[in-house]
Amino acid sequence: MATGRPTGSATVVATVRELLEDVRDPEIPVLTLADLGVLRDVAVEGGCVTVTIPPTYSGCPAMHTMEADVRRVLAEAGYRDVVVKTRLAPAWTTDWLTPAA
Numbered sequence: 785m786a787t788g789r790p791t792g793s794a795t796v797v798a799t800v801r802e803l804l805e806d807v808r809d810p811e812i813p814v815l816t817l818a819d820l821g822v823l824r825d826v827a828v829e830g831g832c833v834t835v836t837i838p839p840t841y842s843g844c845p846a847m848h849t850m851e852a853d854v855r856r857v858l859a860e861a862g863y864r865d866v867v868v869k870t871r872l873a874p875a876w877t878t879d880w881l882t883p884a885a
Contacts, residue, residue: 793828793829796828796833797826797827797828799861800826800828800833800835800858800863801823801826803857803858803861804817804818804823804826804835804854804857804858805818806857807850807853807854807857808853809846809850810846810849810850810853811846815885817837817850817854818882819881819882819884819885820840820876820880820881820885821876821879821880821881821882821885822837822838822840822850822876822880823835823837824836824837824838824871825871831865832865832866832867833858833863833865833866833867834866834867834868834869835854835858835866835867835868835869836868836869836870836871837850837851837854837868837869837870837871838870838871838872838874838875838876839870839872839876840876841876842872842875847870851868851870854866854868855868
């Protein structure tokens, strides 16, 4: 966990979500992962940050890049203990797109 950052779970979750707001989709860079609605969950337990994202479709080749980008952004902010989980169900749907998307 980053030194000097608030450590309360709810505060860390809010900070992590804010940090990830600008992570771009590697295939459609005008959209963020938040715009796509794929930032499904952020949890903090024992200093470990877990981010859960689904693919936009089965076999999505961008998943590795999305995971790397999430890890990079959080590492740059001082979060070193990060797990990125892929959740297949429920399947992503365009209903998850934000109005900005």
